[in-house]
Amino acid sequence: xxxxxxxxxxxxxxxxxxxxxxxxxxxxxxxxxxxxxxxxxxxxxxxxxxxxxxxxxxxxxxxxxxxxxxxxxxxxxxxxxxxxxxxxxxxxxxxxxxxxxxxxxxxxxxxxxxxxxxxxxxxxxxxxxxxxxxxxxxxxxxxxxxxxxxxxxxxxxxxxxxxxxxxxxxxxxxxxxxxxxxxxxxxxxxxxxxxxxxxxxxxxxxxxxxxxxxxxxxxxxxxxxxxxxxx
Numbered sequence: 532x533x534x535x536x537x538x539x540x541x542x543x544x545x546x547x548x549x550x551x552x553x554x555x556x557x558x559x560x561x562x563x564x565x566x567x568x569x570x571x572x573x574x575x576x577x578x579x580x581x582x583x584x585x586x587x588x589x590x591x592x593x594x595x596x597x598x599x600x601x602x603x604x605x606x607x608x609x610x611x612x613x614x615x616x617x618x619x620x621x622x623x624x625x626x627x628x629x630x631x632x633x634x635x636x637x638x639x640x641x642x643x644x645x646x647x648x649x650x651x652x653x654x655x656x657x658x659x660x661x662x663x664x665x666x667x668x669x670x671x672x673x674x675x676x677x678x679x680x681x682x683x684x685x686x687x688x689x690x691x692x693x694x695x696x697x698x699x700x701x702x703x704x705x706x707x708x709x710x711x712x713x714x715x716x717x718x719x720x721x722x723x724x725x726x727x728x729x730x731x732x733x734x735x736x737x738x739x740x741x742x743x744x745x746x747x748x749x750x751x752x753x754x755x756x757x758x759x760x761x762x
Contacts, residue, residue: 541702542709544748545690548631549713551741552686554733555635556717563679567672572665587672588679589718593711595680596687597704600694604703607695617698621756624696628749631689636742642685649683656681680711 567588568581611617633639660678663671690710694703731737 542705545706545709546713549710552635553717554738555686556714583669584672587669588676589715591673591676592680595677596707596711600707601700601704603691603695604697605700607698611698621696624693625749625752627689627692629746631686632742632745634685636738645688646683646685653683
């Protein structure tokens with residue numbers, strides 16, 4: 532939880548969290564992926580073209596996550612100037628990871644309150660996205676995906692808190708990019724109707740394993756914040 536430079540382990544963890552959060556991504560964004568697919572004119576829905584557009588949507592979405600990560604990490608550089616503030620921020624990031632795990636497993640939905648706050652911003656962004664339809668080329672799909680990246684999501688807010696605790700805009704951007712790449716398989720599977728993979732990701736046992744893994748990581752991060760952790 533104290534990234535110095537561009538450390539590999541936090542980026543790997545962020546990528547894994549994206550994979551583990553796939554069940555939530557399918558539940559929340561699966562409908563969006565279907566709507567975006569239907570936004571393509573019927574005469575242009577050839578498999579290769581659809582795959583390119585779906586990838587474009589998701590690359591735009593991940594780009595938005597990356598920008599958001601850099602912005603909140605920049606704010607973190609100001610908040611964490613005092614040692615006590617840095618400790619509080621890192622502890623909050625670990626707690627948010629635990630809440631994310633509970634959310635993924637459907638054990639507690641407290642993060643829905645944060646999503647409600649984000650909907651105020653989304654009300655201004657969503658009409659802009661409608662103007663980009665129907666989608667006929669990849670740059671247009673990427674632009675629409677970039678707007679989609681600001682959709683209110685408790686998982687994203689948890690990861691943004693972790694990015695803020697990094698107090699390094701480059702690291703914060705890479706953490707969110709890694710997380711976004713981790714969500715890519717689940718959402719591409721939804722968009723391409725890969726039912727077997729989608730079913731595996733949404734299985735209760737998969738969600739439980741994902742939640743327990745994230746909770747274990749978060750408790751380890753909390754443990755390392757205290758002086759006794761080095762003994």
